[in-house]
Amino acid sequence: MQYDPIKKSLGNVFNVSPWSRILFYKLLDLLLLRSWHIRKEIRAWSKKVASDIKVLDAGSGFGQYVYYLSSKNKGWDITGLDVKKEQIADCNTFFARINRRDRVRFAYADLTKMDQEEMYDLVVSVDVMEHIEDDEGVFRNIYRAMNPGGMMLISTPSDQGGSDAHHHEAEHQDGVTGFIDEHVRDGYNLQEITQKLKKAGFKDVDARYSYGRPGSISWKLSMKYPISMLNVSKVFFILLPFYYLLTFPISIVLNIWDVSGHHKKGTGLIVKAFK
Numbered sequence: 001m002q003y004d005p006i007k008k009s010l011g012n013v014f015n016v017s018p019w020s021r022i023l024f025y026k027l028l029d030l031l032l033l034r035s036w037h038i039r040k041e042i043r044a045w046s047k048k049v050a051s052d053i054k055v056l057d058a059g060s061g062f063g064q065y066v067y068y069l070s071s072k073n074k075g076w077d078i079t080g081l082d083v084k085k086e087q088i089a090d091c092n093t094f095f096a097r098i099n100r101r102d103r104v105r106f107a108y109a110d111l112t113k114m115d116q117e118e119m120y121d122l123v124v125s126v127d128v129m130e131h132i133e134d135d136e137g138v139f140r141n142i143y144r145a146m147n148p149g150g151m152m153l154i155s156t157p158s159d160q161g162g163s164d165a166h167h168h169e170a171e172h173q174d175g176v177t178g179f180i181d182e183h184v185r186d187g188y189n190l191q192e193i194t195q196k197l198k199k200a201g202f203k204d205v206d207a208r209y210s211y212g213r214p215g216s217i218s219w220k221l222s223m224k225y226p227i228s229m230l231n232v233s234k235v236f237f238i239l240l241p242f243y244y245l246l247t248f249p250i251s252i253v254l255n256i257w258d259v260s261g262h263h264k265k266g267t268g269l270i271v272k273a274f275k
Helices: 004-014 018-031 033-046 064-072 085-097 135-145 168-174 190-200 213-232 236-260
Strands: 054-058 077-082 104-108 120-126 146-157 204-210 268-274
Touching (some): 033 064, 033 204, 033 213, 054 064, 054 135, 064 104, 085 104, 135 146
Parallel strands (some): 054 077
Antiparallel strands (some): 204 268
């Protein structure tokens, strides 16, 4: 299943003006459960820090979380790093158009080769680590780039089906592929990612499950089913507003439930690692 092309197509639809792009960011914040969890953690963390901190979005993509961070506090100096040069140029142009380039910048960087020291107080990494083979190298690089007392906030799939992906052998045998075919690993368990972060130097790691039962249902309604339809035919773009008119209220309730609860298991992980 091709996920990135659909995201890119939707982004192009909403990228006709700054205000439509902001609308797209707002819609993503409502629909994507991981955004609910990330924003909750940032709100809690922001109450404990100064207003003149430096923030890194490690794998900034379309700029959704940089927009939220730059809206959260005008004193934060924010850098977005990514490997896709067209997205970097696009984000720099957009943030210039909304007059935030004085405190927001995007640049190319391979996180496995990142070489910075004690620059950032907060590092956000949302659905990035599952795409990187040398995750331990990235954790070491980010630890080195953080200021003492800083926090790294990670959202990533768990090994309980978070990638909704089948192993390659199964794909070869029965011809079935997962919903997302761009991941280098199926996901982490709590012990694995905690051990890797502590090995990189982080002194305190708090990892918990997200996408419990209510979140998994919400994800299927808000993301998996509509994107599966769009992979079949772009004609379904026309039906999307009507689909979400029916499912959106249900997804909102499920998202609130997931963010508010404690899950013994789940298909996602939210991890806080402190230097």
